[in-house]
Amino acid sequence: xxxxxxxxxxxxxxxxxxxxxxxxxxxxxxxxxxxxxxxxxxxxxxxxxxxxxxxxxxxxxxxxxxxxxxxxxxxxxxxxxxxxxxxxxxxxxxxxxxxxxxxxxxxxxxxxxxxxxxxxxxxxxx
Numbered sequence: 001x002x003x004x005x006x007x008x009x010x011x012x013x014x015x016x017x018x019x020x021x022x023x024x025x026x027x028x029x030x031x032x033x034x035x036x037x038x039x040x041x042x043x044x045x046x047x048x049x050x051x052x053x054x055x056x057x058x059x060x061x062x063x064x065x066x067x068x069x070x071x072x073x074x075x076x077x078x079x080x081x082x083x084x085x086x087x088x089x090x091x092x093x094x095x096x097x098x099x100x101x102x103x104x105x106x107x108x109x110x111x112x113x114x115x116x117x118x119x120x121x122x123x124x125x126x
């Protein structure tokens with residue numbers, strides 16, 4: 001597992017929480033986006049799951065790693081000015097714009113909160 005974020009690596013509490021939350025049999029790297037390409041290339045023979053905070057970071061991920069073809073919106077929190085686009089996925093205007101840009105880049109966006117739940121496909125129209 002790779003957590004790509006430019007703030008989390010400098011936040012000891014977030015680092016500790018993520019380390020505790022990861023599955024026991026899983027390696028975890030928490031890195032800034034600037035180190036993402038190098039780490040992915042070094043681990044190309046492994047199965048990798050990359051976790052990012054939200055749609056803006058997913059867009060940054062897609063730009064850093066164009067080979068990423070699918071993005072799972074496991075959940076995006078409800079907030080002021082957001083609209084529901086699926087179970088536990090609420091996007092504000094900026095998040096919707098980032099999502100639409102991802103789609104225009106040819107990325108498949110789907111919603112699946114946990115592996116045992118069914119995959120949900122949402123229309124990310126205005």
